[in-house]
Amino acid sequence: MNRTTTRTNNRHAPARSGHGGRRPAVQREFAVPKTLTPALPAVEAFADLDMPEPLLAALGSEGVTVPFPIQAATLPNALAGRDVLGRGRTGSGKTLAFGLALLARTAGQRAEPRQPLALILVPTRELAQQVTDALTPYARALKLRTATVVGGMPIGRQAGALRGGAEVVVATPGRLKDLIERGDCRLNQVAITVLDEADQMADMGFMPQVTALLDQVRPEGQRMLFSATLDRNVDLLVRRYLTDPVVHSVDPSAGAVTTMEHHVLHVHGADKNAATTEIAARDGRVIMFLDTKHAVDRLTEHLLNSGVRAAALHGGKSQPQRTRTLTQFKTGHVTVLVATNVAARGIHVDNLDLVVNVDPPTDPKDYLHRGGRTARAGESGSVVTLVTPNQRRDMTRLMAAAGIVPQTTQVRSGEEALSRITGAQAPSGIPVTITSPRQDRPVRGARGSRGRRGRPSQERRHGPGMAA
Numbered sequence: 001m002n003r004t005t006t007r008t009n010n011r012h013a014p015a016r017s018g019h020g021g022r023r024p025a026v027q028r029e030f031a032v033p034k035t036l037t038p039a040l041p042a043v044e045a046f047a048d049l050d051m052p053e054p055l056l057a058a059l060g061s062e063g064v065t066v067p068f069p070i071q072a073a074t075l076p077n078a079l080a081g082r083d084v085l086g087r088g089r090t091g092s093g094k095t096l097a098f099g100l101a102l103l104a105r106t107a108g109q110r111a112e113p114r115q116p117l118a119l120i121l122v123p124t125r126e127l128a129q130q131v132t133d134a135l136t137p138y139a140r141a142l143k144l145r146t147a148t149v150v151g152g153m154p155i156g157r158q159a160g161a162l163r164g165g166a167e168v169v170v171a172t173p174g175r176l177k178d179l180i181e182r183g184d185c186r187l188n189q190v191a192i193t194v195l196d197e198a199d200q201m202a203d204m205g206f207m208p209q210v211t212a213l214l215d216q217v218r219p220e221g222q223r224m225l226f227s228a229t230l231d232r233n234v235d236l237l238v239r240r241y242l243t244d245p246v247v248h249s250v251d252p253s254a255g256a257v258t259t260m261e262h263h264v265l266h267v268h269g270a271d272k273n274a275a276t277t278e279i280a281a282r283d284g285r286v287i288m289f290l291d292t293k294h295a296v297d298r299l300t301e302h303l304l305n306s307g308v309r310a311a312a313l314h315g316g317k318s319q320p321q322r323t324r325t326l327t328q329f330k331t332g333h334v335t336v337l338v339a340t341n342v343a344a345r346g347i348h349v350d351n352l353d354l355v356v357n358v359d360p361p362t363d364p365k366d367y368l369h370r371g372g373r374t375a376r377a378g379e380s381g382s383v384v385t386l387v388t389p390n391q392r393r394d395m396t397r398l399m400a401a402a403g404i405v406p407q408t409t410q411v412r413s414g415e416e417a418l419s420r421i422t423g424a425q426a427p428s429g430i431p432v433t434i435t436s437p438r439q440d441r442p443v444r445g446a447r448g449s450r451g452r453r454g455r456p457s458q459e460r461r462h463g464p465g466m467a468a
Helices: 055-060 069-079 094-106 125-141 155-164 173-183 198-203 207-214 232-242 267-278 295-306 319-331 362-372 387-402 416-422 458-462
Strands: 084-087 118-121 145-149 168-171 192-196 222-227 246-249 260-266 286-289 312-315 335-341 353-359 381-387 406-410
Touching: 055 084, 055 094, 055 125, 069 084, 069 094, 069 222, 069 246, 084 094, 094 118, 094 125, 094 168, 094 222, 118 207, 125 145, 125 168, 125 319, 145 155, 145 173, 145 353, 155 173, 168 173, 173 207, 192 198, 198 207, 198 222, 198 232, 198 362, 222 232, 260 387, 260 416, 267 286, 267 295, 267 353, 267 381, 267 416, 295 312, 295 335, 312 319, 319 335, 353 362, 362 381, 362 387, 381 387, 381 416, 406 416
Parallel strands: 084 222, 084 246, 118 168, 118 192, 145 168, 192 222, 260 381, 260 406, 286 335, 286 353, 312 335, 353 381
Antiparallel strands: none
């Protein structure tokens, strides 16, 4: 069933006047839909919102009191049942912006077996787990059941969760489609649908699956679409499935971009490997991005042999391996995560202050999403891109397209400039064997823990899911 714009707005609460409906401009490649209903004004505190008391209490117990800009602007409208179109850089707080409204509006309802009431679609397994983890304490406070539906994990267990009844489902499109075809899930009772990282779903080729799923949910239901970029593919989704949406684009000055430094380091090809190794040996965690699985595995092996606690993350790893590696990186068992673009979205790690593009990305959106792993939720961080002479021209064009003016420095391994910018230092040269914290036998990509670093958890300070 295709959704048309003839849907009435009687599900929307009356909008208060006096705000003028003004909202920041959305980036220029996107045609902003015409809003018919004035937006409700932003709030200054979660306590100002009409949300269930258990939800407000859970926010307080999680240490979450002041909403981020995208939350302050969109939550009043989302709680009133309005469709929402939110654009915000990664780390701007999108998860709670849609999650709190979805949970509050589902509170008090009970799902029948196989018939969820609310659906959150995300592009990757890692993002699905992060969204689930972020919303679980709030769902629990409202006695709402959640189910996570992703590929790479046993489908039987996920089918069992749906058969047992789950009000909220967080899913990747492919696995949800499989479960529907098996008869383990029906979407005809879904009244609230969220598309998170919609541009990534379009880029990954999920558009046919996404539209097929959206055609199965209740046509009069609420839709919320959040994305870091709003390009032509997302425009198609907005025009087809959102009615009279509230449009909000986070002012970059209020987001992570102001706390992020961008460095382009010119290196000689023969010295690039040595410079990369010294950066990896720094104190503190770092994510290093490369283009291919083979390159990731090769660099990881080299770093381990050099005395650096590194682990690989790419699409060739099984989901249990990927989950274990991320856990070890977050807890400090591993200090260097070597990854392909699979890690560029949906991964949030507290106190990660450096991202390194060992292989420069070829797309401005890839650059922004790789860099978005640091400087999240108001923290500071740096993005460093290693550029050889034959890559300089392309990198200059990419930075211009991304709207970024980086600091450019010529560096060599062992020199002060490299250390000053990245914290680089000579590796120990003593090969390390990494073992799983739950096993005694060696496991590739893990190692015994040194324990957490002393800095307070960002999740504790800002609340889980603040940086989706």
